[in-house]
Amino acid sequence: MFVPGFYREPNNSWMAELIRDNPLALAVTNGSCENGPFATHLPVILDPDASGDAGSAGNELTGATLLGHMNRANPHWAALESGSVLLLTFTGPHSYVSPTVYGTTPAAPTWNFTAVHVRGVVEKIDSAEETLGVVQSTVRAFEKTFGDGWDMTESLGYFRRILPAVGAFRFTVTGAEGMFKLSQEQPGEVRERVQASFGQSGCTYRREVAGLMNRLP
Numbered sequence: 452m453f454v455p456g457f458y459r460e461p462n463n464s465w466m467a468e469l470i471r472d473n474p475l476a477l478a479v480t481n482g483s484c485e486n487g488p489f490a491t492h493l494p495v496i497l498d499p500d501a502s503g504d505a506g507s508a509g510n511e512l513t514g515a516t517l518l519g520h521m522n523r524a525n526p527h528w529a530a531l532e533s534g535s536v537l538l539l540t541f542t543g544p545h546s547y548v549s550p551t552v553y554g555t556t557p558a559a560p561t562w563n564f565t566a567v568h569v570r571g572v573v574e575k576i577d578s579a580e581e582t583l584g585v586v587q588s589t590v591r592a593f594e595k596t597f598g599d600g601w602d603m604t605e606s607l608g609y610f611r612r613i614l615p616a617v618g619a620f621r622f623t624v625t626g627a628e629g630m631f632k633l634s635q636e637q638p639g640e641v642r643e644r645v646q647a648s649f650g651q652s653g654c655t656y657r658r659e660v661a662g663l664m665n666r667l668p
Contacts, residue, residue: 452568452628457635461668463511466567466629469543470497470512471596476539478519482530489527495519495539496592498621512569512627518585520619528618537573537622542566544659548634552648553641563634563645563660569627576619579611585619586610633664 460466470476476495482488498516517539521528531537545564550556576582587603587610594601603610634642642664649661 452566452630454628454630458630458632460629460631461666465631466512466627467497467515469565469567469629470495470517470541470569471592473541473543474593476519476541478521478527479538479540480527480531480535486526486530489530491521491525491527493519493521494589494593495541495622496589499588499592512567512624515624517569517571517622517624518588518619519622520582520585520589520617523616523618525618531573531575531618531620533573533575535573536625537571539569539571539622540566541569544656544663546649546654546657546660548645552644553637554644555641561632561634563632563664565629565631565633565660565663567627567629569622569624571622571624571626574621574623576621579614582614582617582619583607583610586614586617631663633660633667635667 474494474496475492478489478491478493478495480489495517496519498518501516519539543565545562548561548563550558550560576585590601590603634645637645646661646664649657649664652658652661
């Protein structure tokens, strides 16, 4: 991902935070000459039992472990090999920026967005119990952040019945890039107008973009 210097993350925590808040990743592998690349949307979490190397290369994600799972019937699962390289992309808050909010002429429209691209090595999980552990960890993480604290205890039997269809994997991060395009290239007064306009919007994503703009140095 090409990231101009002024769109890089303000500090190392922003990328991990974007992944936690927007955990539906797009997993991409090259595939074969016949089939072309594979791309699958799937839920991914930071492994709660692994801390990773937070300081490597100035990037707190490098060395970290992620957990994900997909349907074993997906051809992507069959094409995925342990030890192979996988790209995970995460998209955060984003929105169109109309020149009407700039208050200046000439002007050009743009799109403010946030994204993280993570590269790493995948390890397919063969054990049924470990696969169940990935599913349980994913449920805990998502219920805490997005749900109502649902207790999965009475559904574990059902989990075990559908487990043969679940392909779980570990993912060790070897590198990550974040792009936080939040009008940094604009003069201060223009950024303030964009932030104010987005902050008053009825669109959740626009308000989230405004919140991130407010946190910029």
